[in-house]
Amino acid sequence: MKLLLSSNSTMPGEEYLGFPTPHIKSFLGDKPVKALFIPYAAVTFSFDEYEQKVNEAFQRVGHSVVGIHHFDNPVRAIEEAEAIVVGGGNTWQLVRMLHDQNLMMAIRRNVQSGTPYIGWSAGSNVACPTLRTTNDMPIIDPTSFNTTGLVPFQINPHYMDANPDGHAGETREQRIAEFIAINPLTYVVGLREGTLMKLENDTLELIGNRSARIFMQGMEAYELNPGDDFNFLLK
Numbered sequence: 025m026k027l028l029l030s031s032n033s034t035m036p037g038e039e040y041l042g043f044p045t046p047h048i049k050s051f052l053g054d055k056p057v058k059a060l061f062i063p064y065a066a067v068t069f070s071f072d073e074y075e076q077k078v079n080e081a082f083q084r085v086g087h088s089v090v091g092i093h094h095f096d097n098p099v100r101a102i103e104e105a106e107a108i109v110v111g112g113g114n115t116w117q118l119v120r121m122l123h124d125q126n127l128m129m130a131i132r133r134n135v136q137s138g139t140p141y142i143g144w145s146a147g148s149n150v151a152c153p154t155l156r157t158t159n160d161m162p163i164i165d166p167t168s169f170n171t172t173g174l175v176p177f178q179i180n181p182h183y184m185d186a187n188p189d190g191h192a193g194e195t196r197e198q199r200i201a202e203f204i205a206i207n208p209l210t211y212v213v214g215l216r217e218g219t220l221m222k223l224e225n226d227t228l229e230l231i232g233n234r235s236a237r238i239f240m241q242g243m244e245a246y247e248l249n250p251g252d253d254f255n256f257l258l259k
Contacts, residue, residue, distance in 0.1 A: 065113025
């Protein structure tokens with residue numbers, strides 16, 4: 025499988041998809057690819073607007089996207105895609121629409137057969153076994169928490185180490201501690217902004233200039249850096 029999973033789309037002061045696009049270019053290769061884009065996580069703006077924004081970013085590095093909402097048969101669109109791109113937004117809405125369109129297993133089958141998969145934020149969440157480590161408000165019943173299970177661990181995108189000044193609620197680490205208390209056999213990766221995880225040639229690596237935080241029930245949370253071994257997460 026080939027997966028490129030980003031914590032977020034854009035860093036402060038950058039253009040949209042600024043930091044991921046060089047990695048998208050190398051991930052997809054030099055030959056132009058027209059990827060199938062899934063914009064279902066968009067809630068307050070249209071799928072067409074989302075498609076245009078992502079397409080402009082991909083064109084900067086010689087590739088392009090077309091939205092799945094243009095196809096009469098979305099399952100066939102998945103089956104025929106050169107690459108699959110799943111954008112961020114609201115994970116609950118994204119998961120609901122993927123289930124409604126019967127696309128979860130279609131994505132799983134085709135990515136396992138070699139179709140490259142790129143996701144950021146909510147798009148990274150749905151590469152995991154479930155949506156249950158998203159940060160998003162549950163604005164809609166997803167019908168099932170289960171997602172594609174392309175990787176056997178969970179990602180918490182936009183991971184932050186502490187709460188903002190003046191906020192006394194639970195930290196992200198405390199919330200993840202609740203998850204692993206209920207799900208003691210599942211690793212969670214706190215993926216900080218500006219970082220990506222890439223799976224290619226059976227090797228999982230962290231890309232970026234920040235560490236990732238690893239959580240597992242019965243262990244103290246710990247940090248791993250780019251260049252460290254992440255393959256244990258695939259077992």
